[in-house]
Amino acid sequence: MTGRLEGKTAFVTGGAGGIGRAICTRFASEGARVVAADLAPWDDPPEGVRAVSYDVTSEDAARDAMERIATHWGQLDVLVNAAGIEIEHSIEETTLEAWNRIFAINVTGTFLTSKHALPLLRKSSAASVINFGSYDGFIADPGLAAYCATKGAVHALTRAMACDHGPEGIRVNAICPGYVDTPMLQSFFEGDGSGGGGGTIESLQKAVRDVHPTRTYGKPEDVANLALWLASDEARYASGQLWVLDGGLTAQVQQMRL
Amino acid sequence: MRCAGQNVVVTGGSRGIGRAIVDAFAAEGARVMTCGRGARPDDLTETVGWVQADMANPADVERLRAETEVAFGPASVLVNNAGVQVEKSVTDSSDADWDLVIGANCRGVFNACRAFLPGMGEESMGGGAIVNIGSISGNAADPGMALYNASKAFVHGLTRSIAVDHGPAVRCNAVSPGWIMTGMADAAFALAGDPDAAKADALARHPVRRFGAPQDIAKAVLWLASDDAAFVTGQCFTVDGGLTAATPLQPGLF
16 A cells, blocks of 8 residues: 655654654654654654754754755655744743743744755645644643743744745645643643642543543644644645644633533 | 714613613713613613614514614614523524524624614714624634524624625624623523532633623723724624633643
């Protein structure tokens, strides 16, 4: 059987993270050649995935990575900007250093990798860029101010890139996940979070599941399934959109305890 | 007097948000006509006109228009506030529920716009303005309120259509209230297992830490009807104390 990404090449930042790994694995299983780029590279990537060390905040790294892709593949079909971090603070508690760091990774990282990937994406017959927004780019989680702001920026950048590069045959979309079972979410459960409400990790997990209309939070594979569709030619008419994937969480008005 | 010279029709002015809108316009010098399905309320300000009308019925709406014209001439401002709420899912809803909710919330708004739009905002009168009352439930779902949620999304869509089709003579906007303390909201809390706890929980989800008052909505409506909002049309404004700016997770969970 031919894979849905047969013959395509993909570059995934944050490729060793929870969601990044699932995307790389799925892309490779569908026939793509994948580079998983991450600060701490993936030590045992599956077949079809090449792990490289990559710092999204470095323009030199972006230039260098794209030069290598040009040499080996000559073009790039899919770019996934999945690298991201979270800071659990209100703006008052956020230092300038922390603010600059989260913007450097979540926003500037998306900008730099995309900028230097563009010449290679133009050489593809059907290029797709997938950025990572968040439902937090639409509505706020308490105590995540800088994170919310970076995701709002990614949403606007996604639309802008889609406008500018659509005529060049490059589609640009953003996936906006809700709660997904990743190391980032686990550290959110384990950390003191935004209110110190107490309770065990298990009770928090249950409470989070219960607030979803689907009564579950997502798995990285759920996100990878959407990324696969957006990367594939089936999504040829999809561009400039923010795809919320959250188990219905934000489809409801606040769930009061009635 | 911010509303002097305005001829205002407010549907559903017997109580709650509608009454607050009526009172606000009257206090600022507008000539006001309102209506409801029942008899004229005893405590309605004397200068405010009243027509007994079911907005779902085109003949009643035409009578409201004609009586407004007799009382003070063509309306320059129409506020579509009349609405009903049925707390049911799709499978629980009966044909009668459909007729009631869609009749009042959708057809009623359509009837009023169709009746009052012709001639509204002609140069001799200055601009016209329609303000519809939508809901946060038209953007995201309140559980077990299927027809109500859908009817308010209709209102939001019609608001944009009227703005596009009937500008520049008429501006049309919507205000989407959140939890406003009216009879409707009290009834919702009464259904809770522990109404006090439910109320406290709901309060905690409002960044302003209070529920809305009908006057909060009236102030937004007055602004949208005024010349200060001369460049504002086709929009739906959420007035909900910040409720829908936050994620739906339980406060204090983390």
